[in-house]
Amino acid sequence: xxxxxxxxxxxLVTGGGSGLGRAIALAFxxxxxxxxxxxxxxTTLDETVVLAERAGGTAVAQVADVAHAxxxxxxxxxxxxxxxxxxVAVNNAGVFRGGQPIADLPEEDWRTLLDIxxxxxLLALRAEIxxxxxxxxxxxxxxxxxxxxxxxxxxxxxxxxxxxxxxSALSAGAALDHIADGxxxxxxxxxxxxxxxxxxxxxxxxxxxxxxxxxSPLGRVxxxxxxxxxxxxxxxxxxASVVGTDLVxxxxxxx
Numbered sequence: 001x002x003x004x005x006x007x008x009x010x011x012l013v014t015g016g017g018s019g020l021g022r023a024i025a026l027a028f029x030x031x032x033x034x035x036x037x038x039x040x041x042x043t044t045l046d047e048t049v050v051l052a053e054r055a056g057g058t059a060v061a062q063v064a065d066v067a068h069a070x071x072x073x074x075x076x077x078x079x080x081x082x083x084x085x086x087x088v089a090v091n092n093a094g095v096f097r098g099g100q101p102i103a104d105l106p107e108e109d110w111r112t113l114l115d116i117x118x119x120x121x122l123l124a125l126r127a128e129i130x131x132x133x134x135x136x137x138x139x140x141x142x143x144x145x146x147x148x149x150x151x152x153x154x155x156x157x158x159x160x161x162x163x164x165x166x167x168s169a170l171s172a173g174a175a176l177d178h179i180a181d182g183x184x185x186x187x188x189x190x191x192x193x194x195x196x197x198x199x200x201x202x203x204x205x206x207x208x209x210x211x212x213x214x215x216s217p218l219g220r221v222x223x224x225x226x227x228x229x230x231x232x233x234x235x236x237x238x239x240a241s242v243v244g245t246d247l248v249x250x251x252x253x254x255x
Contacts, residue, residue: 006235007032010083012075014066014124015093017044019195020144022051023224024231028216029057036079038064040095066093066120070177072127085135088235089128091121092144094167096197105159117163118170125174128181138182143171144213148192151254152248164189168246174203175244184243186234191250193222218251 011028015021016037022044029035029052030194033066037059045061052059062078064071079086094117097109121143131138148154149161150168170184171187178185192198192212198221213219230249246252 003030004032005232006088009087010034010036010079010085011088011090011235012036012038012128013087013090013092014038014080014120015062015144016061017049019197020190020193020227021049021090021092023228024092025059025209025225026052026055027032027082027225027228027232028058028088028181028235029059030055033058033088035059036062036075036082038062038075040065047125056198060079062106064090067115069123069127072123074095074203075232076127076131080131084126086128087135087137087139087197089124089132089139089141090144090231091124091128091141093120093124094144094164096190098157099201100156111157117160118166120254121167121170124171124193125185129174129178129181132183133178133181135182141183141185142175142199142234143167143185143187144231145171145187145189146248147248147254150189150200151248151250171246172244179243184240186239186242186244188230188234189220189246189250190226190227190250191248192216193227193249194224202220215253216251216253218253220251222249222251 011033013025016025017039025035025037037045039045049059049061064075091192097112145167146164149165
């Protein structure tokens with residue numbers, strides 16, 4: 001398999017300062033892309049850039065908040081000004097809030113979930129598509145959803161699940177709206193992966209490993225590299241006829 005699928009292409013990754021976003025950014029950089037990593041924390045974004053450059057890749061950091069339309073419009077403009085195009089976008093920025101039944105959910109947590117997980121994806125999509133549809137070769141977008149919401153439910157995660165179900169719905173609808181514009185949109189729905197978000201309060205990595213032996217048919221969490229590889233496939237030319245799919249990566253947990 002070619003390891004330079006994205007040479008001469010520009011990739012934007014939101015939430016690129018840690019976790020899945022960092023793994024996705026590094027995977028694209030390793031395959032020849034110029035990667036723009038965006039997020040709210042300059043320090044962690046700069047760490048991603050350093051890791052990409054150490055591996056021989058090209059990356060730059062841009063502070064932006066997906067919940068603000070002006071930030072998303074400026075982010076896309078800056079990306080194109082710097083590298084000439086926007087060929088791939090991965091909308092990964094997201095948060096987990098809640099952790100209690102709906103009747104006990106603070107309104108602030110609900111609004112935060114909507115602002116970042118739902119409105120943030122919408123605003124990013126809008127800015128990205130407006131640029132991609134002006135390009136001769138269009139572009140590809142991958143939104144990061146979750147197995148929670150579109151594919152399964154767990155107690156006390158209802159608000160988060162609802163926000164991620166919205167991401168999957170946005171992805172499918174936008175895919176239908178814009179494939180004729182040359183913009184190909186898909187989603188990935190990871191389950192528990194090797195990030196801090198999958199750790200329960202007070203849980204260590206070892207504790208999680210023991211728990212996942214019982215909770216997942218696969219018997220473990222997905223590595224961040226495994227999720228990144230799925231994203232790269234959907235963004236690649238090999239997936240040229242894959243439109244509006246929602247690829248579940250959860251070791252069978254939602255079956």
